[in-house]
Amino acid sequence: MLRGSEQHQERVLLTISGCVLLCIALVVYLGVARPFSRWTDDPDAFVSVVINTPYVGQGVEKGTPVVLHGVSVGQVTAVSSTASGGVRLDTELQVQPTRGLTDAMSIDFRPINYFGVPGVNVTPNSGGRVLHDGADLSLTPTGNFTLSELLNQMGSVSASSLTPQLISVIDRATRYADGLNPAVESAVTMARAVDAVQTVPTDVLLTNLAAAVAAFPPFADSVLTVGTRLIKFDYYPGRVIDESAAASVPKLQSPYLEAARVPDLGDFSEDYYQKQFLVTLDVVQNGLFGAVGKLLSSHVDDLTPLILGITAITDTGPVLLRPQDVAQKLAELRSRFERLYAGNGQQRAVSVRILLDSLPGVAAPLGVTTEATP
Structure with missing residues (x-):
């Protein structure tokens, strides 16, 4: 250092002094800012992050977990109000689980388990600067999904929808439905009684029913034919009403019909009587009612519970007529x-x-x- 001219010695001293001052500044920065403490491998290391929000969810307080992808990565250390009317959340986040998290993240408030315990949910987003110890963020929550908020919203909906008119309608419907209880109970009792006394196999009962119902189609066809012919009076050659009989009753005035023709069953032809009328009666007598009679006569003991069940149902009718x-x-x-x-x-x-x-x-x-x- 003593070699050279005086100017050279001054330059060397200035260079050494600058290096010393730079080393001192670097040591102070590393000790205060600790920029590399974020990436320590210590699993118990934490970084402090301050989050300023317009509001917080119900139940968020000191000790509330901070959750990332469903896993707790920290907790809230303090909750305080700000002068602007917002809320300040002081949090401590674990270093390893939150590696790569930036200040572009978003938060919301939601339950973290099935018991409805609230938590601060963190959602990472692309962009922004990597979080560091002492970071101060201003974030607007994407929503408040806590159980308390859900109950509050349900209470508001119930208060708006459950009006006295709706309650009155529900009450009336319930009372009307109660009137069906005797009929339902009677039907259940009858079904149980039939099931308890039924000893004949189901296939045998269906076979007997098929034999009884076999006569129903021709019977129904004959009934429809007779009804159609009775409605169309001009199909049969009618007779004029006896004038002496008509004179014994008050004279009908228009628009009443006079000299009306009515069907005369005595005008049936012998061929129709033999081939259709008697055949129909025989089918009804021997086919339908005969089969029904055989079925009922062979199950007299089984009919008693059925009759009792029908009686229990019909007994409710007189009660309705005052x-x-x-x-x-x-x-x-x-x-x-x-x-x-x-x-x-x-x-x-x-x-x-x-x-x-x-x-x-x-x-x-x-x-x-x-x-x-x-």
Whole structure:
């Protein structure tokens, strides 16, 4: 250092002094900032990160876990309010599980287990700077999914939807449904009774039923044919109503039919009577009712539970009809029919007369005063 000129010696001293000062500054920086402490291999090492948010979820406090991909990677060390109205969360994060996490991460609040314990959920995002000890972040939560918030929202929905009108409707529907309980209980009792006494195999019962039902198609066809022919009166050669018989009743006025022709069963041809009428009666008598009679006669003991079950069902009917209201309802029904067919005073719509009015036992409940009733 003493060699050379005075200027050379000054330059050497300045260089050495600068190097010493740079080493001192580097040591101070490494001791204070600890930039390489983030990547230590110590599994128990933590970094402190401050998170400023507009709000926090219910139940987030000191000791609340910080979760990354469903695994706890730290905890909240302190919760405090800020002057701007937000919330400051002081957290400690483990170094190894959070390696590569940046300040571009997002957070939300949600339960971390099946018991609804709240936690701070961290979601990593691309970009940003790697977190370091003492980092200060300002993040807006993507949502509050805690159990307390869910219950709060459900309470708001219930308070808005469960109105007195809806509760009244539910109550009425429940009371109406209770009226079906006797019918359901009776049906269940009957089914159990039939199952308890049924000793014949099901295939035998179905075979007997098939034999009984075999006569139903021709019977139904005959009934439809007879009904169609009775409706179409012009199919049969009718007879004019006896004038003497017509003179004994009040003269019908228009629009009532006069000299109407009615079907005469005596005009059946002998061929039709032998080939269709008698055959139909024989099928009904021997095929249908004969098979039913054989089935019932062979299962007399099995019919008793069925009859008892039907009786239990039908016994619920009289309870629905209040005897004290029957007379009033019948009288009102009769008066409505009379007003319905009264016409305009000069011409009646339909000539109607209740013949039962002449019986005192019927006229009294109906509220009718006739010549036979004092």
